Amino acid sequence: MNGQISGIGSKGVDDGEDFSMGVQVINENKEFSEKLPSYLSYHSLLASGFNYHLVAVFGSQSTGKSTLLNYLFGTQFSVMDETARRQTTKGIWMSKAQPGQSQNGKTMADNILVMDVEGTDGRERGEDQDFERKSALFALATSEVMIVNVWEHQVGLYQGANMGLLKTVFEVNLQLFQKNQSTSQRSLLFFVIRDHIGTTPLQGLADTLMADLNRIWGTLSKPQGLENSQITDFFDFEFAALPHKILQGDKFVEETKKLATRFREVEEESAIVSGRKEGDVLGGDRGIFLPSYHRRIPADGLPMYAEGIWTQIVTNKDLDLPSQQELLAQYRCEEISASITASVFDPVVTPFEEKGHQAAKVLEGLGEAIVPARQETLSAFSVEAGRYFKPVFLKKKEELEKKLDGRLKALVILHYQGLHKRAVQEFEDSVTAYLKKAAAASSASEHDFRETVEEAKEAALARFIEEAEPCVIPEQSWSSFKEELAHTESDIDAVASRVRGEEIRRLRLRIERVIKTKLAEPIELEFRKLSGSGTGAGKSDGKKLWDGVWAVFEKISSDGLDRFLSKAQALNASPEENEQAVWKLKKKSWAILKAKIDEELMEGNILMKLRENFEDRFRYDENGVPRVWKPSDDIEGLYARARESTLLLIPLLSKMELSATSKPPPVAEFIGKRPASVIATSDDEDEDVEIDDDLMVILTDAKQVGLQDRFRKMADGIYVEAKRSTISSVSQ
Ligand code: GDP
Ligand code: MG
Structure with a gap:
């Protein structure tokens, strides 16, 4: 059997042949005619099956x-001429x-x-x-x-x-x-x-x-x-x-x-x-x-079958009908498979293949097109090829299905991957767009991040499913998108937690700024109490300075923490994330306080505070009225008392200590241990702080001595000036 009859059906009806007398299937030289397909086609018999x-x-x-x-x-048929x-x-x-x-x-x-x-x-x-x-x-x-x-x-x-x-x-x-x-x-x-x-x-x-x-x-x-x-x-x-x-x-x-x-x-x-x-x-x-x-030879296979049989007969081979039928079935099934693939499947699928193929890509309308095309191809094949020798037909159908599915699978996987990529992108876009809008709005911090995330996720996944579902062929496991969907969801969750992390951090930094701002004035006020301006004789002896500072700190930082936690809830922060952020926030608050204290107690500032404290005691009386020195006044006595009293402030200022415990405030306790989930990095935000008592020392012993010297000199100057003022008033 050769390929003589390939292309039957597509061939012209009769190729201009005269078929009025029928067709000579086998001529006088025992040759099989090539015209049989054309003849059957001429009579529209090729598609008539059995x-x-x-x-x-x-x-x-x-x-x-x-x-x-x-x-x-x-x-x-020609009839013998009577005369001849x-x-x-x-x-x-x-x-x-x-x-x-x-x-x-x-x-x-x-x-x-x-x-x-x-x-x-x-x-x-x-x-x-x-x-x-x-x-x-x-x-x-x-x-x-x-x-x-x-x-x-x-x-x-x-x-x-x-x-x-x-x-x-x-x-x-x-x-x-x-x-x-x-x-x-x-x-x-x-x-x-x-x-x-x-x-x-x-x-x-x-x-x-x-x-x-x-x-x-x-x-x-x-x-x-x-x-x-x-x-x-x-x-x-x-x-x-x-x-x-x-x-x-x-x-x-x-x-x-x-x-x-x-x-x-x-x-x-x-x-x-x-x-x-x-x-x-x-x-x-x-x-x-x-x-x-x-x-039971389908009409479209008849020419080929008849020719095969004739060839066997002419060459004196044993005529084996089943193997002839099997050969025919193989040949025809392949032919039918190829022609239906080309006429039904390719027109639908090839355009997608040309579009896609390399990177993950959403192939719009893929499922709606390819699933019916697949079905049509297979059922058209079954109609035409199903008339041939069953085992061959079934095998060829399986082969065809494999071939089609191989091509479809490549497309569908690409499509699912495209949907995955798009869903994650869509999610991220809508969440960040929301955050941007929320940040721009006056009530920036009032948005419900959690709800946004959930809605955006749901929408992205729904769109994925909507465009994946048409590609599913129930009995074909390769067409399932379950796994890709699961990956998509976990990617979305990862994006959500990344964005949330960034949001939590942003919130924390905002709260830190608030704490810094809120802490400044009250702390300054605590220190100002040292100079006791206007309080006259009831001047602060500075013993409660650190109590006040710590109390202010505790109040403001815990306000900040509360604020943080309530906002973090809207971000859907996990307990771990909260724990981390709170720890960082406390650490930062302490650093803010420490910096504020350092600022307040810079050398120049301390000297000024000592001077004010001293002047308060020396130049004002118990009622806060400035003294006008008279020669009879005990200037030396007052000077000595005021100086000694002010000098007492220096060790007090030098070290943070609460009056009740005579110990530094419980900073380590306040900050707490570094949560296990915080990995120490080069970023000092994540670094643990060692809080020891040395840290509470603001002025070293040597600095204290130096400060005492400078204060004494300054006090001496004020004393001399007071003394001089009595002399000048006497001489007037
Ligand atoms: P074939 O060679 O068997 O195809 O015979 P043909 O159909 O060519 O006819 C041979 C001859 O028999 C012709 O001359 C016919 O006219 C003649 N013929 C055909 N049918 C009959 C019939 O029924 N009776 C008789 N006696 N002659 C017939
Ligand atoms: Mg005859």
Whole structure:
């Protein structure tokens, strides 16, 4: 078998060929015609599946076979010219019956293909028994019904040419059957007795023929295993008679019309078969075509099948019908697969393949297009290829499905990945857009971050599903998007927690700024108490300085923490995230306080504070009224007391200590341990702080001494000035 018939269907109807006489399937040189596909296409038969019939005629040369066929089927087989008397039919011709001969409500079947087989009785073709044998084999392997054409006067002539022909038919049938015992293929031999005069009734002729046939059968040497087989194991028989065409022209025409309608389909098989087996002609109007005669070769595979068979026959190979059918099935299934893929699948799928292919990409409308295309391709394949040898068809269908799914899978995966990417991006975009808007709005901090995240996630996932779902083919696990969706969700969660982390950090920094601002004034105030401005004699001795500072700090930082926690709730912060942020916030608050204290207690500032404290005590009286020094005043005494009292402040300021405990404030306790979830990095935000008592030392001993010296000198200056003022007032 070669590729001659590839492309049937797409081929032009008849290529300008003249098919009015039918087509010569096998020519006189025993060559198989290439025109059969065109011929079937010309009659629109290629797509008809099993809805056709194949009938062949046998008989001696010049017994009116072609004439009979032309009358029965309206064909145009050439008939021997009366005057020339030589053979006209060469090889095997095929022609389609004219449709619709009907009589008495009985209609001939549609799509009957008739083969006019060249008869040989050695007159024209010499002793070419070979061709006779080959054509008989060919007809048996392909046709449902063999019309055997005999003259009435030849019936009973056991030695006649007809009998030789029938012997050949039986022999080749046995040969076929032996090779193909699995295919219990039955055939009908339909004897048409010509020039029936009428003196012998049809049943009598039938009985004679049956007897002859059985006799022939008996003489055949049967292959092993079939020694006791009966002729009726392989053949059904029907008999009909026709009047003399020339002598009873009108009756002949009338009877052929009746006979034509017998070529109709019959369903109620069993009743007919039993009659047929016996050669019983009663009820002589029985339909001819039983479903079981059909060779089950789909019409579009017929040319190829017939050619394959002929090739085997011509090359004298054993004719193995099942393997022929399998070969045909393979070839045709592949052809059908390729052509349906090209016509149904490719137009839909290729554009997507051209679009996608490299990176993950959302392929819009993918599922809506490819799933029906896949379905259509497979079902179109099933319709066309399903008529062929089942195991081959099933295998080829599986192959096709694999091929289609391979291509679809690549696209669908790309699409899912695209949806994944897009969903994460959409989520991030909508969350950041929301945050931006919220930050711009006056109530920046009042937004509900958690709700936004949930809504954005839901929306992104919903869109993913919406565009993934059409791609799902329930029984195909590769088309499931579950896994990709799970990855998408976890990616979205990761983005959410990253954005939330950033938001928490932003919130924390904002609260830190608030703490810094809020802490400044009250702390300054605490320190100002040292100078006790306006409080006169009830001047602060500074003993409660650090109590005040710590109290202010605790109040303001805990306000800040509360504020943070309430905002963090809206961010949907996890307990861990809260714990981390609170720790950092406390640490930072302490650093802010420490910086503020350092600022307050810079050397210049301390000196000023000491001076103010000293001046308060020395230059103002108990009622806060400035003293005007008189010589009688105990300037030295006052000076010494005020100086000593102020000097006491220096060690007090030098070290943070609470009055109640005489210990530094519980900073370490306040800050707490570094949460396990905070990984120490180079970023000092994440670093643990060692809070020891040394940290509470603001002025070292050496600095204190230096400060004392400078303060004394300053105090001395003020004392001298006071002293001088009394002298000048005396001298005035
Ligand atoms: P084929 O060689 O078997 O196909 O025979 P043809 O159909 O070519 O006919 C051979 C000859 O038989 C022709 O001259 C026909 O006119 C003639 N013929 C055809 N039908 C009949 C018939 O029913 N009775 C008789 N006696 N002659 C017929
Ligand atoms: Mg003929």
